[in-house]
Amino acid sequence: MASHGFKVCVGNRSPAKVELTVNRAKDEGELPIVGSSDVEDFVKQLSKPRKVIILVMAGKPVDETIAKISKYMEEGDVIVDGGNEWFHNTLRRGKDLESKGIHFVGMGISGGEEGARNGPSLMPGGPKAAYDMIEPILSKCAAQVNDGPCTGYVGALGSGNYVKMIHNGIEYGDMQLIGEVYDIMKHVLKMSNEEMANTFVEWNKGELESYLIEITSTILNKKDDVTNEGYVLDYVLDKTGMKGTGRWTIQEAAERSVAAPTMAASLDARYISARKDERVKASSILKGPDMTSAEIPVHKGQMLDDLKAALYASKVCSYAQGLGIIKSASDDMVWNVNLSECARLWKGGCIIRAALLQKIQDALARDATLPNLVLDPVIAGELNERTAAWRRVVVVAIGYGVSTPSMSGSLNYFDSYRRASLPANLTQAQRDFFGGHTYERTDREGVFHTAWTDAHKSIGDISERKAGEI
Secondary structure (H helix, E strand, C coil): HHHHCCCEEECCCCHHHHHHHHHHHHHHHHHHHECCCCCHHHHHHCCCCCEEEEECCHHHHHHHHHHHHHCCCCCCCCCEECCCHHHHHHHHHHHHHHCCEEEEEEEEEHHHHHHHHHHHHHEEEEEEHHHHEEEHHHHHHHCEEEEEECCCCCCCCCCHHHHHHHHHHHHHHHHHHHHHHHHHHHHCCCCHHHHHHHHHHHHHHCCCCEHHHHHHHHHCEEECCCCCCCCHHHHCCCCCCCCHHHHHHHHHHCCCCCCCCCHHHHHHHHHHHHHHHHHHHHHHCCCCCCCCCCCHHHHHHHHHHHHHHHHHHHHHHHHHHHHHHHHHHHHCCCCCHHHHHHHHEEEEEEECCCHHHHHHHHHHHHHHCCCCHCCCCCHHHHHHHHHHHEEEEEEHHHHHCCHHHHHHHHHHHHHHHCCEEECCCHHHHHHHHHHHHCEEECCCCEECCCCCCCCCCCCHHHHHCCCCCC
């Protein structure tokens, strides 16, 4: 903010951290930053109407910070929570502050350390009047792409946090998909780190161009400066941490009854990775396939082409799932979130920024009522062109015992969604058999129940049996 000409007051309970930030601002060109470690003094230094952005750990620390600063704020001031927060907490806080006349905005921020300094993706949700007050600041500070700043009014309170949460869920899926491709490259194709890095560099010049593909090549190429032998990646313990937004995404997918297998599989993969000791023990007990290249022949050049196609198709399905969750929540909460605008906000600054997002933005702009991204004619055509390669990759991975939960999840999603008929008829018949849950028929309207055996008795008014369905 300061580097874009806005005068900023930084506040922190640690005087040392405040001093460090103020001194850094001076060193980087006398940027207009002042500081305070006293809450009342901090608020007094702000011009009215005051605009405060808080960046603290989600949960109780946010409540405590709001309680401290709101004590000295006035009607018409704005508080913006820029952390990864559960949207229900944002709704609660907004209601509490509304009684004091203080505007509250929940704003998702993505971009990591680089984005924070050079321009992130900003996803604000809250009262439109509050957004209009902070818009000039956000538009200048956000990442800039071909069609404007990577920020905009997402919708009513809660929507900004929600869109950022789903962004993170897509991020989980994207990272897992890349990890699965890396696993196949390393353990099936026996590629070196340098070969893999060069492949990702080439892929980043085309349809897979993205921040995560770019940093993957850099990571693969980084030599270890601790042992001065090999590469850093080969010394990194295979346990993936997380902060909770991926879990929230899957909880919300279940709450909205939206299938999200790619992202769910990526979350499961992190859970399994955390059980390192168990996996080490299991590796000496459980046996995988002993396939040879003669039994499952793999041509390196062909497999790399297939991996590229499969990764692209899998990423599309992951985005489709995430946008589907946002659409369902927006409809339920009456947020009126513009999905094409979400794609635009993600094109720059954020972790999931990718060339693919332009196609997604265009698809959703062509038809705002599209029930699923994969039904757009252009997107559907691209998926159909890649299905053979997609299947070959999954088959080879299974044959060699390399797990591809997210890539397989994407393919299963595609295969389930494209079918007019599924085996769900048997599942529903089973439910009617053991629980009298009834069923609908394909040849006539109405709700039906069958006495499947002589032991089945009348269940009375079958219309009542549908009560409680979600």
